[in-house]
Amino acid sequence: MPAAASSTTVAGLVTALVGFLSSFAVVITGLRAVGATPGQAASGLLVLSLAMGLATVLLAQRTRLPITVAWSTPGAALLASASAPSWSVAVAAFVLVGGLVLLTAAWPRLGDAIGAIPPVLAQAMLAGVLVPLCLQxxxxxxxxxxxxxPVVLVWVVLLRFSARWAVPAAFAVTLGIIGWLAVRDGGVPASALVPRLDWTTPDFASTAVVGLALPLFLVTMASQNVxxxxxLASYGYRAPWRPAMAVTGAGTVLGAPFGGHAINLAAISAALAAGPEADADPGRRYLAARTAGFAYVGFALVSVAVAALVATAPAGFVAAAAGLALWPVLASSLSGALARPEDRIPVVAAFLVAISGVTVGGIGSAFWSLAVGLAFWAWYRPRPVEVPGSA
Incomplete structure (x- = not known):
């Protein structure tokens, strides 16, 4: 194998490995929190892996750009602190999220409206919904x-010496411990290891659908797609917005009835395929993204065994690992949200409502966090003082 081909292959495999291992526990925790059974959560992990793998291959091959797709990790974290009347209502919210992403591809003004929401409020909402899981x-x-x-120690040591691998290694240790416990207690039934997609008919009748879908959509857009x-732009690539939103939106809609909450453009792991480490020639780096896509499809089969193992874990153990993985995200969200003194009252209002966990009219705290934050933003935030005679 030529050296260039070898580098893109390795970069693609590392991208997929980091992307999967660094957040699968967050995804499973989020799906279970909104009512999924272990089997439905396994189906969700499976369909998300398939959807982001196929979407990555399609976008990378068609555009010749190193575009990688991932599941919405911030969205899964939001689900972990949310609630839904039933799993079918949560699935309806997932469908609506995909529809809204598709709408941003067809109607640019919706994207402009999302861009008009102050990013600090989205960061404050995300920080608020992360706190309960980060305390786990x-x-x-x-x-x-x-x-x-032991999981914490592995994470702390690697965070100091090889930050990229801190979370994947911590989750690998988590899986190792769970596997040891499963073997000690009799193992995992073979039937649980068979790949299977579980269909759930969406229930759009509840007001909770909108209350869950809108924050999930906003977090996916603001924390992942943008x-x-x-x-990609930092590495000199101008990714096509409409095709990317069309593919990820369609993938979300198609995967939602099987438990997939959302797929989107990769953010953190995107640099692994788009950077010079993937290939010295920027025109060849799309091969790394394509390899990552094929690897995600392969991980879809492994995800069934992963979900089956996680289902046997002691209560709170996997959530603890998921929360640990989100500490850097929480730190980044708080830092960004509180960066400017003039924004802090609206930001704190949004953060406190999100962390409260209140539900009003069947709609959860993430939605009300945005509503309250925007109200405070419009009323409280100081406006520029106009100087008489200035033009």
Whole structure:
């Protein structure tokens, strides 16, 4: 194999490995929180892996750009702190999210409207919904230190010496511990390892659909799609907005009845395929993205065994690992949200409503966080003072 081909292959495999291992536990935790059974959560992980793999291959091959697609990790974290009347209502929200993403491809003004929402409010909402999950490692370390502390130690050490691999390694240790416990307790039934997609008919009748879908859509756009475009631009690539939104929106709609909450442009892992480490020639880096897409399809089969193992874990253990993985995201969200003093009152209002977990009219705190934040933004935030005679 030529050296150039070898580098793109390795970069693609690393992209997929980091992308999958760094957040699968967040996805499973989020799906279970909104009512999925272990089997439905396994189906969701499977269809998300397939959807983002196929979408990555399609976009990379058609555009010849290193575009990679991922599941919405911030969206899964939002689900982990949300609630839904039933799993079918949550699935309806997933369908609506995909429809809204498709609408941004067909109607640019919707994208402009999303862009008009102050990013600091979206960051404050995300930080608020992350806090409960980010507290889970602290609580679980006290309840089951013999399980959680080794995971934390691996994460802390690698965060110092090889930050890219800190979360994947922590999750690998988590899976190792769960596997040991499963073997000790009799193993995992073979039937649970068979790949299967579970269909759920969406229920659009509840007001909770909109209350869950809108924050999930906003977080997916603001925390994944927009930064994903920015990462590609930083390496000199101008990714086509409409085709990217059309593919990820369609993938979300098609995957939603099987439990997939959302796919979007990759942000953090995008740099692994788009950077010079993938290939010295920028025109060949799309091959790394394409390899990552094929690898995600392969991981779809592995995801069934992963989900089956996770289902056997002690209560709170996987959530602790997921929360640990989100500490850097929480730090980044808080830092960005509170960067400017003049924004802090609206930001704190949005953050506190999100962290409260309140539900009003069947609609969860993430939606009300945005509503309250925008109200405070319009009323409180100081406006520029006009100087008489200035033009």
């Amino acid at each position: 490692p602290v609580r679980s370390a006290l309840e089951m230190p013999w399980l959680v502390v 930064p994903g475009m920015a990462v």
